Amino acid sequence: MTALFQDGGLRTASRMAREVDDLTLLGLGITLLFGIGILVALVAFCIRYRRGAGRHDPTITRGRRLELLWLTGPLLINLVLFWLGAGLFTRAASVPADALPIYVIGRQWMWEIQHPSGRAELNHLTVPRGRNVVLQMISEDVIHSFYVPALRTKRDLYPGRFTSLWFAADRVGEYPLLCAEYCGTQHAGMIGTVRVVEPEEYERWCAGAERAPLAERGAELFEEHGCAACHGGADDASGPHLRRRFAATGSPSPQRLLRSILDPAAEIRGSWPVGMPSYRGVLDEPEMVALVHLLRTFGEAD
Amino acid sequence: MPHGAMPRPSYLAADPSIWSWLTTTDHKRIGVLYLVALVGFFLVGSIAAALFRLELATPEADVVSADVYNRLFTAHGVVMVWFFLIPSIPAVLGNFLLPLMLGADDLPFPRLNLASWYVFVAGGLLSLGSILFGGVDTGWTFYTPYSSTYSNSYVMLMAAGVFVAGFASIFTGINFLVAIHRLRAPGMGWFRMPLFAWSLYATSLINVLATPVLATTLVLMVLERLFSVGVFDPDLGGDPVLFQHLFWFYSHPAVYIMILPGMGVVSEVLSCFARKRVFGYTFIAFSSLAIALLGFLVWGHHMFTTSQSVVGSLVFSLLSLLVAVPSAVKVFNWTATLWRGSIALDTPMLYVLGFLVLFTVGGLTGVMLSVLPIDVHVHDTYFVVAHFHFIMVGGMVLACLGGLHFWWPKITGRMYPERLGRIAAVAGLVGFVITFTPQFVAGYMGMPRRYHEYPDEFALPQAVSSAGVVVLAIGYVLPFGYLLWSLPHGRPAGANPWCATGLEWTTPSPPPADNFATTPHVTEEAYAYRADED
Ligand SMILES: [Cu+2]
Ligand SMILES: [Cu+2]
Numbered sequence: 001m002t003a004l005f006q007d008g009g010l011r012t013a014s015r016m017a018r019e020v021d022d023l024t025l026l027g028l029g030i031t032l033l034f035g036i037g038i039l040v041a042l043v044a045f046c047i048r049y050r051r052g053a054g055r056h057d058p059t060i061t062r063g064r065r066l067e068l069l070w071l072t073g074p075l076l077i078n079l080v081l082f083w084l085g086a087g088l089f090t091r092a093a094s095v096p097a098d099a100l101p102i103y104v105i106g107r108q109w110m111w112e113i114q115h116p117s118g119r120a121e122l123n124h125l126t127v128p129r130g131r132n133v134v135l136q137m138i139s140e141d142v143i144h145s146f147y148v149p150a151l152r153t154k155r156d157l158y159p160g161r162f163t164s165l166w167f168a169a170d171r172v173g174e175y176p177l178l179c180a181e182y183c184g185t186q187h188a189g190m191i192g193t194v195r196v197v198e199p200e201e202y203e204r205w206c207a208g209a210e211r212a213p214l215a216e217r218g219a220e221l222f223e224e225h226g227c228a229a230c231h232g233g234a235d236d237a238s239g240p241h242l243r244r245r246f247a248a249t250g251s252p253s254p255q256r257l258l259r260s261i262l263d264p265a266a267e268i269r270g271s272w273p274v275g276m277p278s279y280r281g282v283l284d285e286p287e288m289v290a291l292v293h294l295l296r297t298f299g300e301a302d
Numbered sequence: 303m304p305h306g307a308m309p310r311p312s313y314l315a316a317d318p319s320i321w322s323w324l325t326t327t328d329h330k331r332i333g334v335l336y337l338v339a340l341v342g343f344f345l346v347g348s349i350a351a352a353l354f355r356l357e358l359a360t361p362e363a364d365v366v367s368a369d370v371y372n373r374l375f376t377a378h379g380v381v382m383v384w385f386f387l388i389p390s391i392p393a394v395l396g397n398f399l400l401p402l403m404l405g406a407d408d409l410p411f412p413r414l415n416l417a418s419w420y421v422f423v424a425g426g427l428l429s430l431g432s433i434l435f436g437g438v439d440t441g442w443t444f445y446t447p448y449s450s451t452y453s454n455s456y457v458m459l460m461a462a463g464v465f466v467a468g469f470a471s472i473f474t475g476i477n478f479l480v481a482i483h484r485l486r487a488p489g490m491g492w493f494r495m496p497l498f499a500w501s502l503y504a505t506s507l508i509n510v511l512a513t514p515v516l517a518t519t520l521v522l523m524v525l526e527r528l529f530s531v532g533v534f535d536p537d538l539g540g541d542p543v544l545f546q547h548l549f550w551f552y553s554h555p556a557v558y559i560m561i562l563p564g565m566g567v568v569s570e571v572l573s574c575f576a577r578k579r580v581f582g583y584t585f586i587a588f589s590s591l592a593i594a595l596l597g598f599l600v601w602g603h604h605m606f607t608t609s610q611s612v613v614g615s616l617v618f619s620l621l622s623l624l625v626a627v628p629s630a631v632k633v634f635n636w637t638a639t640l641w642r643g644s645i646a647l648d649t650p651m652l653y654v655l656g657f658l659v660l661f662t663v664g665g666l667t668g669v670m671l672s673v674l675p676i677d678v679h680v681h682d683t684y685f686v687v688a689h690f691h692f693i694m695v696g697g698m699v700l701a702c703l704g705g706l707h708f709w710w711p712k713i714t715g716r717m718y719p720e721r722l723g724r725i726a727a728v729a730g731l732v733g734f735v736i737t738f739t740p741q742f743v744a745g746y747m748g749m750p751r752r753y754h755e756y757p758d759e760f761a762l763p764q765a766v767s768s769a770g771v772v773v774l775a776i777g778y779v780l781p782f783g784y785l786l787w788s789l790p791h792g793r794p795a796g797a798n799p800w801c802a803t804g805l806e807w808t809t810p811s812p813p814p815a816d817n818f819a820t821t822p823h824v825t826e827e828a829y830a831y832r833a834d835e836d
Contacts, residue, residue: 009759010747020675024746027670031663034630038637038662042655045640046647049576056644056834061579066638067631074630078623081673086616089674093612108452142448143542145607145682149748152679156608158543159447160536163609176757180607180682180750182441184448185368188753255609263539281537 013150013171013196019088020152026084030077092153095166099134101254101296102127103214103289106137106144106157109186111177114289118209118216123192125177127169128202134166136254136292140285145181148194154180160262160280162255162292169196218294221287225279238272243298251299254292261291310814312715327412328815333398334713335419340386340394341782343426346433347381348778350374352771354754355737359768363755371754372439373455379442381433384464385426387698388556391563392509393422393474395705396502398713400478402806402813403496405487405822409477418473425467432459441752443553446534446545450526458527461520468513471559475509478502487805489824493587496804496828497580500587501566504594508555508562512598516552519545543608550601558597561661561693562590564701565632568654571708572636574802575651576643579829582635589628596625606677615674622672629665633658644834648800649723653704656731660696664689667742684763685745691738700730703781710785711799715812716792722784730777736770803829 012018049055102125103114113121127133137146139157146165147154155165179190197205211217222228230239251257260267261283264276283291313330316322323331354374357365366374397415401408409415432438438460440449449457482503486495523545525531532538534545565586573580580586602610602618610618636658645651667689671677680686704727711717740763749760756764798807805822806813 016675020679023673024670024676024679027666027673027676031666031670034666035659035663038633039659041637042640042658045637045643046645046655049640049643049645051577051644051646051834053644054834055642056577057642058578058644058831058833060581060642062582062584063638067582067585067635070634071627071631074627075624078626078669078672081669082620082623085619085673085675089606089615089619089678090612092675092678142452143445147682147748147750149679152675154607154678154681158536158609161609176748178748178750182372182445182448182682182752184439184452185372187372188368188750188755191757 011150011173011175012152013148013169013173013175013194014152014167015170016088016092016167017150017152023081023084023088027081030081092166095134095164096132099132099166100128101134101136101293103293104135104137104146104157105140105285105289106146106179106183106190107140107285108142108184109179109190111146111190111192112286114214114286115206115209116214116293117206118211118213119206120211123177124195125192126195126197126202126205128199129172129196130168130170131199131202132166132168134164136162136164136289138162138258138285138288142183143181144179144183144190147178147180148175149178150175150194156181160258162253162258164254169194172196172198214290214293215297218290218292218297221283221291222294225282227291230276239276242295246295246298249299251296254296257292257295258288261288310816310819312810312812313815314715314812316815325416327408327416329397329401329409329412329415330713330813330815332415332419333394333396336389336393336397336422339419339423339426340390343381343385346430347378347386348775350378350381352775354378355768355771357754358756358764360765361756361758361761366754368754369439370437372441372752373433373437375752376438376441377433380429380438380460380464382694383442383556383560384467385422385429387560387694388471389422389474390560390698390702391567391705392478392502392505392559393418393470395498395567395702395709396478396563397474399709399806400481400499400502401485402809402817403499403804404481404485405490405805405818405824406481406485407817410480410484411473411477414473415477418470418477421473422467422470425463425465425470427463428466429460429463432456432463435459443549444520444523444545445549446523446526446540446542447536450523451535451537458524461524465517465520468517471509471513475506475513478506479510487822487824493584494824494826494828495587496566497569497583497586497590498563498566501562501569501590504590505559505562507591507594508559508597512552512555512559515548516556519548519552522548543605543610546605546608547601550604551598554601554604555594555597557690557693558593560698562593564657564698565590567701567705567708568636568657570802570804571650571654571704572639573829573831574708574800575646575648575654576640577831577834578639578643579827579831580635581638581641582631583828586632586635589632592628593625596621596628600625603672603677606674607681619672619674623669626665626669626672629661633662633665647724649718649720649727650704650708652724652727652731653700653707656727656734657697657700657704660692660700660731660734664692664696667692679748680745682751683745684741684749684751687751688738688741688745691741696734696738700734703727703730706785707781708800709806710788711795712806712809712811712813714789714792715795715810716788717795717799718781718784718788718792722780726777726780726784729773729780733770733772733774733777737767737774738770740764740766740770803831
């Protein structure tokens with residue numbers, strides 16, 4: 001286990017992580033300022049106004065102006081903190097359009113990573129330096145949380161739903177990857193590394209895939225499970241031609257796509273002669289990942 | 303004071319048989335029954351904590367297995383939250399003192415009050431049973447689908463225990479609300495009530511309104527576990543995040559159930575040992591209500607890393623930062639109370655001063671946690687663990703001990719040894735700081751909660767934290783010893799050893815079974831302390 005954290009301490013691997021640290025320093029400054037301030041005031045008062053010091057005046061029981069001051073002071077400070085936090089959070093929540101999708105499947109107690117190239121990893125995530133990366137994550141069982149302290153970010157994984165997390169790592173190196181949501185016996189063992197490499201090295205590494213690219217596997221599933229019959233563009237099809245439609249409108253988010261597959265009644269608009277059956281329990285998570293990735297590629301301009 | 307009236311036996315002397323205690327409807331005896339039960343639960347929760355802190359002293363898993371560790375922290379959380387912190391001050395000091403403070407004979411529904419103790423003990427026994435049979439490994443938060451589908455432990459029994467104990471909170475809450483509305487002595491307007499009563503009023507509102515949501519949530523979880531009714535498990539068409547919404551809709555307000563009564567104690571003790579009316583009484587009274595109401599609107603701050611919408615998270619962040627403001631004002635007002643006071647540093651006062659510092663740090667780290675990107679990094683790490691222990695232990699447990707020392711002479715009629723009291727207060731404070739401050743560091747470095755073994759880089763803060771427990775334990779064991787010792791050997795306290803204001807101090811110590819010989823009339827504001835004679 002020691003090997004994962006060779007140089008110890010908290011390292012920093014993205015610009016956003018540094019911005020989080022700045023916010024923390026501000027928060028810490030405020031905490032220390034007021035914490036020490038209160039401590040000093042208490043000690044000073046306890047000495048100066050100790051019993052028998054002859055300074056007792058029980059008639060001082062309120063001060064409207066003072067109270068107004070220490071009502072508005074914290075209020076303003078907190079509003080500023082909210083504003084700063086909200087800005088960074090909103091940026092962290094909006095996935096850049098050009099982000100490279102990588103898929104994460106969490107299960108008790110390991111991380112399975114699927115790259116579009118077909119390359120797969122266990123408990124390691126390899127990403128190119130300087131590139132926006134978006135993780136599309138799903139759990140096979142209970143809730144897990146993908147946590148990379150060096151990126152100062154985490155995101156929960158749920159069964160039956162995609163959640164996403166994007167970042168741009170800007171320093172080559174190996175950083176701890178931890179599970180932050182309690183998930184059972186080996187929760188503490190659900191750890192790994194995020195490996196940030198130069199973009200060229202990432203390309204080279206991807207080329208060594210031992211399996212077919214993700215979209216190709218998705219296309220096989222598209223045929224195998226009969227998706228193509230309704231969504232492949234045949235004249236008598238009872239559903240939209242997805243490749244053509246997504247090419248025009250762009251693909252919906254992985255989560256919306258997954259919901260359309262698992263719970264079609266909730267997502268389908270317009271009137272079609274036959275309702276689509278649910279594929280809940282039919283597809284396993286790696287298959288969901290492949291299929292959803294295929295549908296995402298439909299929306300990419302080529 | 304009635305002179306020449308018949309001597310009335312104290313509530314302790316009235317009928318000392320066990321049967322009479324177990325069937326009592328006297329609010330004072332019920333308070334004492336709660337005290338006995340809570341000491342037991344506190345012991346269980348503390349032993350669990352001591353064991354897992356021992357495990358955490360080194361990075362390797364060398365004391366207990368992962369499964370045992372998981373059961374220990376779950377037992378610690380469940381017992382401490384539901385069977386110690388939530389009832390603590392209200393059920394012991396509140397039950398004992400509220401009627402006395404209001405000038406009443408008893409609570410409005412004395413039998414309901416007794417029922418609350420039995421319900422509480424029954425819930426506690428169910429939970430202890432589930433621990434003894436093999437324990438629960440879900441954490442006190444019972445997150446689904448782990449709790450409803452995956453965990454192979456006694457979840458049902460534990461949930462049943464918490465469910466049953468919830469009724470005790472509701473019963474006590476109803477009693478307090480009605481008492482404050484209906485049983486105030488002539489002349490005691492709302493704004494002449496002690497602030498302790500205000501804090502119990504706010505607490506009771508939350509107890510009555512929020513506890514049913516927890517009960518419903520646990521029932522849904524059990525239905526899913528037993529009959530596969532799809533509510534939270536996505537495989538059954540449910541939504542695991544829904545559980546978190548429902549759970550925190552209760553459990554965030556529960557944080558205020560756990561701290562508001564402590565704030566009430568602080569107001570009482572501080573004014574007495576500074577011999578001054580609490581600075582800005584009205585504001586403190588209203589801020590308790592503001593905290594109780596706003597506290598219902600911030601539950602989503604536990605879910606910034608879930609699939610909660612961005613807008614939802616922004617709103618919850620803003621509201622969480624707003625709810626911190628009334629607490630900040632309270633701290634400033636309490637500090638200002640000392641200004642031009644006549645301050646004596648007796649044991650209760652030491653506890654309360656400790657509360658002020660630790661609560662300030664706990665509150666401000668809570669402000670940091672309300673700032674979205676900081677929370678995303680430290681959510682579910684030791685930073686959060688440290689934060690809420692500063693509030694729960696540094697705040698509530700210190701307030702609880704401070705209050706217990708303050709009213710011990712009233713409850714038992716005996717004084718405890720003052721010097722030992724001060725030593726214990728300081729040991730508790732120092733031990734706490736050593737134990738929990740390093741956890742902020744471990745958390746920011748990225749150490750997640752609920753890890754039984756951990757990478758070496760966290761070894762130093764975790765080792766210091768475990769070492770602090772030894773000092774902290776002195777702070778708990780000492781009072782247990784000398785308070786028991788004081789029962790037979792303590793110096794008789796007299797009616798009002800602290801020269802405090804408040805109707806409870808006008809009765810003999812311990813108070814007679816029927817409290818007041820004649821209904822008191824209130825002619826003054828609360829905390830009408832006079833200038834020093836010297
Ligand atoms: Cu986990
Ligand atoms: Cu909360």
